[in-house]
Amino acid sequence: MSKVPSITLNNGVEMPQLGFGVWQVPDDEAAKAVVTAIEAGYRSVDTAAIYENEVGTGKAIAASGVAREELFVTTKLWNSAKETWTRDSVLREFDASLDKLGLDYIDLYLIHWPRAMRDDYVTVWSAFAEIAESGRAKAVGVSNFKEPQLRRIIDASGLTPAVNQVELHPQLAQAELRAFHAEHGIATEAWSPLGQGKGLLEVPTIVAIAQKYGRTPAQVVLRWHLQTGNVAIPKSVTPSRIAENFDVFGFALDAEDITAIAALDEGQRLGPDPDDFDWN
Ligand code: NAD
Numbered sequence: 359m360s361k362v363p364s365i366t367l368n369n370g371v372e373m374p375q376l377g378f379g380v381w382q383v384p385d386d387e388a389a390k391a392v393v394t395a396i397e398a399g400y401r402s403v404d405t406a407a408i409y410e411n412e413v414g415t416g417k418a419i420a421a422s423g424v425a426r427e428e429l430f431v432t433t434k435l436w437n438s439a440k441e442t443w444t445r446d447s448v449l450r451e452f453d454a455s456l457d458k459l460g461l462d463y464i465d466l467y468l469i470h471w472p473r474a475m476r477d478d479y480v481t482v483w484s485a486f487a488e489i490a491e492s493g494r495a496k497a498v499g500v501s502n503f504k505e506p507q508l509r510r511i512i513d514a515s516g517l518t519p520a521v522n523q524v525e526l527h528p529q530l531a532q533a534e535l536r537a538f539h540a541e542h543g544i545a546t547e548a549w550s551p552l553g554q555g556k557g558l559l560e561v562p563t564i565v566a567i568a569q570k571y572g573r574t575p576a577q578v579v580l581r582w583h584l585q586t587g588n589v590a591i592p593k594s595v596t597p598s599r600i601a602e603n604f605d606v607f608g609f610a611l612d613a614e615d616i617t618a619i620a621a622l623d624e625g626q627r628l629g630p631d632p633d634d635f636d637w638n
Contacts, residue, residue: 361607362401365589367520368543369490371497373466374430375584376604377402379549379593385414391595392418396429398601404523404591405459406434406470407451412458420460431461432523434470434501435482439636443478448485456494467495468523472507473636483511483519490517497521501549502632505538512542521589523547528582529558531623536587551583551590552576552603554628563622567615580606582619 364372378395380388380403388411392403396418405415412433419429433455437443452467467489472479486498499521500508512518522539526532526548539546552559559565559575568575576592580603583590592603611619 361399363584365545365587367497367545368518369497369520371465371520373497373521373545373589374400374402375589376400376580376606377404377430377432377589377591378600379404379591380411380415381406381409381593383409383411383414383593383595385411387411387595388414389417389421391600393421394597394600395604396422396424398597398604400600400604401428402430402432402465402591404432406436406468407455408434408436408470412455416459416461426461430465431459432466432468433459433464434468435486436470437473437479437482439473439476439638442476443482443485445481445485445488448482449489452489452494463493464495466497466499466521468499468501468521469503471502471635472500472504472632474507474633475636479507480511480514483517484515487515487517499523499544499547502635504632505535508538508542508544518542519544521545521547523549525550525627525629526583526588527551527553527558528561528564528579528619528622529553529624529626530628531620533623545589546587547589547591548583549591550628551588552579552592556628561622563618567611567618570615571609571611573609574602576603577606577609578611578615578619581609581611582616585611585616
């Protein structure tokens with residue numbers, strides 16, 4: 359039994375609140391890192407077609423010896439700017455991801471970016487609804503969507519995304535978007551939950567709280583996510599950090615710590631603003 363708490367998505371599917379992210383991990387290294395993570399206790403992995411490590415991730419899953427139904431696998435459609443997306447091209451990419459992962463279903467399939475300037479995300483979302491209907495994804499959701507785009511797909515399809523995966527950490531706490539999610543039954547998943555391991559982990563408030571509990575700054579930030587209700591998917595390829603980031607269930611921040619961390623919000627993005635993002 360995993361000790362990771364889960365949240366119940368809006369279609370009843372259970373999703374672990376802590377997962378393992380593999381962005382920027384080369385395919386062969388991903389195979390190793392995901393095995394290490396599963397051995398450490400993680401049961402949820404976050405990959406994407408554009409990460410080009412679905413094959414390695416799939417190999418790790420197959421080699422892990424953990425039953426498929428105990429694992430939660432997320433991947434994402436790279437709705438590239440090279441083409442205008444149609445139902446058929448979305449289904450083709452979904453099949454390609456399944457194939458690379460060596461799986462016959464995905465737990466969570468996400469639209470990677472809205473690319474609102476291209477105005478095809480409603481079409482993409484209706485293909486996602488079809489994938490969900492087929493059972494080949496247990497849940498479907500989006501990533502990097504803002505409120506107007508969420509409203510638009512919900513209104514157009516009647517299907518509310520199960521998850522919106524967005525950049526979120528104490529310096530970009532996304533309070534308004536989280537409130538919208540809560541109102542509509544959308545789970546909030548935090549990407550770059552550790553602020554990419556950059557300045558956030560050296561902020562004096564975080565360091566002081568870590569000292570108070572005899573924990574590390576990364577563990578304090580992950581506790582903040584868990585206690586705030588976010589799903590968090592920290593990434594590391596270092597076995598000791600993979601274990602450290604999972605060892606966050608033996609302590610809890612108090613209300614004073616949560617308030618102190620809330621004061622760190624600067625509304626500062628480390629990654630691109632979804633309004634401008636349209637890479638190939
Ligand atoms: P992260 O916040 O998880 O930070 C990862 C970095 O922090 C590591 O590379 C390492 O340098 C450092 N680190 C990790 N554990 C540490 C520890 N215990 N102590 C000190 N430093 C530590 O950032 P991320 O990789 O950008 O995000 C996590 C995951 O989110 C990705 O792997 C990916 O799965 C997902 N993601 C999604 C999107 C999206 O557009 N949907 C974008 C970026 C990332």
